[in-house]
Amino acid sequence: MSIHVRAPATTANLGAGFDCAAVALELWNELEVSEGDGRPDRGHLGVQAFERLAPVEGRRFAWTDRIPRRAGLGSSAATIALGLVAATLAEGDEPEPERLLAAGVELEGHADNLAAALAGGVCLTWEERIARVADRVPAVPIAVVPAREVSTAAARAALPDVIPHVDAAFSAGRAALLGAALASGSEELFAAALQDRLHEPYRADGAPLLGRLRAELPPGALGVTLSGSGPTVIVWARKAEAEACERWLREHYTAESVLRLAVAAAGAGVSP
Secondary structure, three states, X not given: OEEEEEEEEEEEOOOXXXXXXXXXXXXXXXXXXXXXXXOOOOOOHHHHHHHOOOOOOOEEEEEEOOOOOOOOOOHHHHHHHHHHHHHHHHOOOOOOHHHHHHHHHHHHOOHHHHHHHHHOOEEEEEOOEEEXXXXXXXXXXXXXXXXXXOOHHHHHHOOOOOOOHHHHHHHHHHHHHHHHHHHXXXXXXXXXXOOOOOOHHHHHHXXXXXXXXXXXXXXXXXXXXXXXXXXXXXXXXXXXXXXXXHHHHHHHOOOOEEEEOOEOOOXXXXXO
16 A cells, blocks of 8 residues: 655745745645655655654655755745655544644744645745635746755845834735735735845845846736745746746746746645
8 A cells, every 4th residue: 555645836935925925836746655664764854754643664755856955945845744744644644734734844944835835825824823815826926946056044044133113014014915915816916015125135145036037027027026045036927928928037047947837726635
């Protein structure tokens, strides 16, 4: 008997939703767990997640990785989600996202990424709670992925302990706009919400694509956000102009990978 599960990529820190808002994306990692006499690698993040809920002895783990690593697209969250969901199914239980978030957040360190990987759609997190607030966003996400990698710990260390009150007020206002944009499906409000002063300005040196794309916004784009801690950026294109926007990005950013994605309606679960 084997268990085959998958988990989506995510883009977190959506606009002003620093450490609380994330979107699941249609780019999937997979795991197959089968019976066997293999020796599981207990240093593997996904195996560690599995072992939090079920024994690993007598099991083999086969991983399929499609999400770029250390790129800001939630590869570690997807790996942890795979381990948690597979272990839950192995124990004969239902994978309830909030319970699994509580079990895995210490491994991940960022609840927003893990929540979206587990629940799918657009999620808000607070105190290990998950609110799936939308199934879609009023734009098409196009990931621009550079070849370089970024350490999440280093990106976190770049953040200051204190920010000016005016920047806090700016980001609070944009976060409110984000909620309104998701509720209404308004492109105009969504475009206004894609700005931040809590983390993006301090991570700009490690993610030069963010400044370049904002300085010359691609045709058909509503705005650009840093994906997680970078260096990947997400260009949010108008739905009617997404193809033209993607084509422009491929022509102008030939050294990067350009991935037109969609919001993943499903979170981590049994692979179809």
